Amino acid sequence: MTSSVHNRSQSVSHTTHHSNNNRQRAIQNVQDRQLVKSSADYQKAPIQEVFGTNVFNRATMRTLLPKTVYKAVVRSLDYGESLDPALADVVANAMKDWAISKGATHFTHWFQPMTGLTAEKHDSFLSSTSDEGAIVEFSGKNLIQGEPDASSFPSGGIRSTFEARGYTGWDPTSPAFIMESISGKTLCIPTIFCSYSGHALDKKTPLLRSLDTINKSGLRLLKLLGNNATRLTCTVGAEQEYFLIDESFYLLRPDLINCGRTLFGAKPPKGQEMEDHYWGSIRERVLSFMMDCEAELYKLGVPVKTRHNEVAPAQFEVAPIFEGSNIATDHNMVLMEVFRKTAQKHGFRCLFHEKPFSGVNGSGKHNNWSIADDKGNNLLEPGNTPNENKQFLVVLTAIIRAVNKYGSLLRTCIATAGNDHRLGANEAPPAIMSIYLGDTLKEVVESIIANKAPAGNTNKKLQIGVSTLPELPRDDSDRNRTSPFAFTGNKFEFRAVGSSQSVGWPNTVLNAMVADSFDYLADKLEAEIKAGTDLNNAIQKVIKDTLTEHERVLFNGDNYSKDWHEEAAKRGLPNLKNTVEALPVLNEPATKELFKKLHILDEQELESRYNVMLEGYCKTVNVEALITLTMGNTMILPAALEYQGRLANVIVQTKAALSSLDTTMQEKMLREVSERVSKLKLALEQLDAISHEADEGESDLLHHARFYQEKIIPSMNNVRTIADELETLVDDALWPLPKFREMLYIY
Numbered sequence: 093m094t095s096s097v098h099n100r101s102q103s104v105s106h107t108t109h110h111s112n113n114n115r116q117r118a119i120q121n122v123q124d125r126q127l128v129k130s131s132a133d134y135q136k137a138p139i140q141e142v143f144g145t146n147v148f149n150r151a152t153m154r155t156l157l158p159k160t161v162y163k164a165v166v167r168s169l170d171y172g173e174s175l176d177p178a179l180a181d182v183v184a185n186a187m188k189d190w191a192i193s194k195g196a197t198h199f200t201h202w203f204q205p206m207t208g209l210t211a212e213k214h215d216s217f218l219s220s221t222s223d224e225g226a227i228v229e230f231s232g233k234n235l236i237q238g239e240p241d242a243s244s245f246p247s248g249g250i251r252s253t254f255e256a257r258g259y260t261g262w263d264p265t266s267p268a269f270i271m272e273s274i275s276g277k278t279l280c281i282p283t284i285f286c287s288y289s290g291h292a293l294d295k296k297t298p299l300l301r302s303l304d305t306i307n308k309s310g311l312r313l314l315k316l317l318g319n320n321a322t323r324l325t326c327t328v329g330a331e332q333e334y335f336l337i338d339e340s341f342y343l344l345r346p347d348l349i350n351c352g353r354t355l356f357g358a359k360p361p362k363g364q365e366m367e368d369h370y371w372g373s374i375r376e377r378v379l380s381f382m383m384d385c386e387a388e389l390y391k392l393g394v395p396v397k398t399r400h401n402e403v404a405p406a407q408f409e410v411a412p413i414f415e416g417s418n419i420a421t422d423h424n425m426v427l428m429e430v431f432r433k434t435a436q437k438h439g440f441r442c443l444f445h446e447k448p449f450s451g452v453n454g455s456g457k458h459n460n461w462s463i464a465d466d467k468g469n470n471l472l473e474p475g476n477t478p479n480e481n482k483q484f485l486v487v488l489t490a491i492i493r494a495v496n497k498y499g500s501l502l503r504t505c506i507a508t509a510g511n512d513h514r515l516g517a518n519e520a521p522p523a524i525m526s527i528y529l530g531d532t533l534k535e536v537v538e539s540i541i542a543n544k545a546p547a548g549n550t551n552k553k554l555q556i557g558v559s560t561l562p563e564l565p566r567d568d569s570d571r572n573r574t575s576p577f578a579f580t581g582n583k584f585e586f587r588a589v590g591s592s593q594s595v596g597w598p599n600t601v602l603n604a605m606v607a608d609s610f611d612y613l614a615d616k617l618e619a620e621i622k623a624g625t626d627l628n629n630a631i632q633k634v635i636k637d638t639l640t641e642h643e644r645v646l647f648n649g650d651n652y653s654k655d656w657h658e659e660a661a662k663r664g665l666p667n668l669k670n671t672v673e674a675l676p677v678l679n680e681p682a683t684k685e686l687f688k689k690l691h692i693l694d695e696q697e698l699e700s701r702y703n704v705m706l707e708g709y710c711k712t713v714n715v716e717a718l719i720t721l722t723m724g725n726t727m728i729l730p731a732a733l734e735y736q737g738r739l740a741n742v743i744v745q746t747k748a749a750l751s752s753l754d755t756t757m758q759e760k761m762l763r764e765v766s767e768r769v770s771k772l773k774l775a776l777e778q779l780d781a782i783s784h785e786a787d788e789g790e791s792d793l794l795h796h797a798r799f800y801q802e803k804i805i806p807s808m809n810n811v812r813t814i815a816d817e818l819e820t821l822v823d824d825a826l827w828p829l830p831k832f833r834e835m836l837y838i839y
Contacts, residue, residue, distance in 0.1 A: 143391075199217065212280065250696060263300070301690075302607070313490070334410075372401045395413035461583060489638050507675055527646050530648070608686055729776070
């Protein structure tokens, strides 16, 4: 069980001062900062020469490995064949020699535990020493498997704390890379992470399983359609939003240091209403940071493509070129780490929290998802030939069914305490899962359901696989930024993913849903064909019946509008408004059956994720409440009380000097401040008291989480409301916290 807010043993990373000197010094520090010039020099080494130089990729392996070994590795990469352990020593030795030649001294099995972050334990290549010198080794055994202590990683009850043994296993489908730092270079080997019993304890293992499943289910369906592809790959492009603030401001904000978001802060006089930041000219200091990030990412083989200012002040975005889902997930985790480290080099701090500043847009991670065969064909490309149309419509139908049938699960996979602040707040899609298709494609779907030709094809008979689909360019219609799951020409954009999340879990869920629908349609088609129906008529019947059953999930309008929420309720679409409402979906029989039958997660592994996510929610809110109490009592109250005392002294001194002078307005000011000081103290005491209830409440995780959601968070919000009112009243020279108007605009 999580420790309560009342636990005073938790420390707060800040130093309290009685004046605003630190804040003023922070502003001066920002003004005095010298621009850190980017180290990137593409005149000396063009991008194409830099790209992938720190990656043990195919080009490197082709040079260093014997042909037979290289071919075996390629078969593993392309077709999922297991690599003969006897060849591992050869690969490991080549990898070691390459890494040492690049200056690496250590290696690590780089994995992604259920913390949502990455983990690593560094081991030296040095194996022994003698009078004749040191010996360096790296065997196939070192490459294939490691044994980190698993006792302190979240397991969600999958094993006891004293059962410490865990294993990391090499993932040859994601290339090893060298991570550089000021202190040296380390060979990072992407791995899975599992328990002694073989249960998955990470984000990568379920993703890899889901990719195997959707490949198997998809090939089965495509074979019925006449496509003889031998492998399917899910592709992902994860657009990443983030904030940059100056480090001097960050270090004066205990809430940012400990929680990643501001727990206090009045709305600034200027927010984003001028719409002047989005795609605006990038400030030189920020551009230098971006270029340094890109230079490092290019070396690591991360194909970053786009950089620009986002909507909110001090908010930015980076977008990559599409890659295979597994590698895209690894690269996004690498990207966030590079951004964090590089930000400090430039005197910034990079914020990936979904809502670091109230009153301006938060940050998401738009997960652009598609699926392709080994011939290079994107299955979500509408195409211009009847056969392509047929395949596209079947795949589209499968996805529509998946989102309708498993909409609650899709919502659950992006449920976090941070994302609760963002979803549906006129800046991100709501918690209601729906699909945007664009006008032309939606008309095609409606025509199939109604068994009539689309407009413009009134003389053509509706026959799937002949000519039903009008020419559909990639950008068929305007983008719908309010939709959580929008078709954007040749892919679906899952916009609801939170900016701090690993995309591993959302893509695992998405792959599982679609694989289930592939199997469902294959079953239906096989039954029709077995009954004597020809292929085209079988396809027409199956997709018509399926779309008719699941069309309620289609919506092309404004997902933010009140009308849509009312309409969605009429359609029976679930609206799980917060994490506590969403997570129980993981315990539903349909969810358990889905993951079990597809061999992605067994019941114990699924339950562990439910427990980890619930406990993570409780711990997150607990820390936020603790920091709220500490900052309120030791920073905001003292500043307000000092100002209150000054006002009182002014009134007393004024009356003493000139008793006939009217001090009504001064007394009004004092009353306004004094009332809020009293309210703030009372609100802090109430939050402290509620923390005792959390400690003494239900031991069940869900009840505990519900208490945090229903009691602790409203109490925290009450404290914040009063404190933010005081910020607008108290003498600016006394306010100890950097204000939004400073953090968002001075950099």
